[in-house]
Amino acid sequence: MTRPARLLDAAFFSRDTREVARDLIGVTLRHGETSGVIVETEAYRGDAASHFVTRPRTGRIMGTTCGALYVYRIYGMHRCMNVTTETDHPGAVLIRALDPTTGLDIIRARRPGRPDRELCSGPARLFVALGLSDELNGRPFDESLTWSLPARRPEIATGPRIGIRHATELPWRFMAVDNPHVSHGGSRRLRAVAP
DNA sequence: TGGCCGATATGCT
DNA sequence: GCATATCGGCCAA
Numbered sequence: 001m002t003r004p005a006r007l008l009d010a011a012f013f014s015r016d017t018r019e020v021a022r023d024l025i026g027v028t029l030r031h032g033e034t035s036g037v038i039v040e041t042e043a044y045r046g047d048a049a050s051h052f053v054t055r056p057r058t059g060r061i062m063g064t065t066c067g068a069l070y071v072y073r074i075y076g077m078h079r080c081m082n083v084t085t086e087t088d089h090p091g092a093v094l095i096r097a098l099d100p101t102t103g104l105d106i107i108r109a110r111r112p113g114r115p116d117r118e119l120c121s122g123p124a125r126l127f128v129a130l131g132l133s134d135e136l137n138g139r140p141f142d143e144s145l146t147w148s149l150p151a152r153r154p155e156i157a158t159g160p161r162i163g164i165r166h167a168t169e170l171p172w173r174f175m176a177v178d179n180p181h182v183s184h185g186g187s188r189r190l191r192a193v194a195p
Numbered sequence: 196t197g198g199c200c201g202a203t204a205t206g207c208t
Numbered sequence: 209g210c211a212t213a214t215c216g217g218c219c220a221a
Contacts, residue, residue: 042202049202055217076214078203094202124203163202 005148013067013083013141017043017091020083022174024093026150031130034106036098036120037150039176040183044082046090048166061138063090069145071137078124081132083141096162096173098126099181106131122183154179157187 008027013020021043028037044050044062051059051072061070062084070082070092085091098120100107107129111119120126136144155177160168162184175182 044202051202054201058217072202073216074201075203076201076216078214080202082202096202118204122203161202165201 007142008147008149010067013085014087015085017045017085017089017093018172020085020091021093021172022156023153024095025156025174025176026152026154028101028146028148028150029095029098029130030102030146030148031132031144032103034100034103034130035146036100036102036126036130036181037176038095038097039099039154039179039181040095040097041174042094042096042161043172043174044092044094044161045086045172047170049161049164049168049170050090050092052090052092062092065138066091067141069136069139069141071132071134073134074124079127079132079134080123081127081136094123095126096123097121097175097181097183098129099176099179100129117180119181121181159187 021041024038024041026037028035046052052062061068065084066087068084070084071079073079080094082092082094085093100120107119110128120129157175157177158171159173160171161173175187177187
């Protein structure tokens with residue numbers, strides 16, 4: 001008998017985007033029969049790399065909502081998922097990697113031929129692994145997904161965001177230290193953030 | 196309306 | 209480490 005998990009509420013996402021991104025590390029994200037622990041996130045906040053600037057039409061949702069899912073497409077075939085943040089400032093957190101926990105058989109079937117370490121280690125990978133869809137775009141964060149807080153927050157490292165050309169100096173990537181499911185080599189060379 | 200580019204993943208050298 | 213698949217979003221024209 002495990003005690004009931006504490007679920008995230010709307011107020012969780014209304015805070016500063018960087019705090020939200022940090023505090024999402026360790027949170028269990030469930031969709032249907034599959035779930036995983038979030039081990040990597042990035043904060044976007046109206047900076048030069050954010051879709052609020054680079055995709056002013058579709059990225060507008062970052063400035064007009066809080067606690068909404070923002071699904072975007074990139075490089076033709078890939079999808080990634082964010083949650084929008086802050087009521088009075090543009091913001092969104094990109095979910096970049098999960099440590100898969102339940103429904104592993106389903107997840108492996110969705111990502112055939114991949115070693116377990118690569119099932120959810122990237123934003124487009126976890127999108128497929130959890131069976132997410134474009135239909136989620138604009139929907140409330142808790143309509144189809146369940147977000148539950150961990151008993152203890154894991155040790156967290158920060159570093160520059162991945163795959164961007166602008167605002168590369170901002171250390172707005174957050175990841176669980178030494179977790180093998182973090183993308184791009186994880187946290188080995190990055191500094192830990194204060195607890 | 197044409198053309199450029201991207202918050203990526205994967206396979207090959 | 210590097211090339212490339214593949215197409216929506218965006219803007220210049």
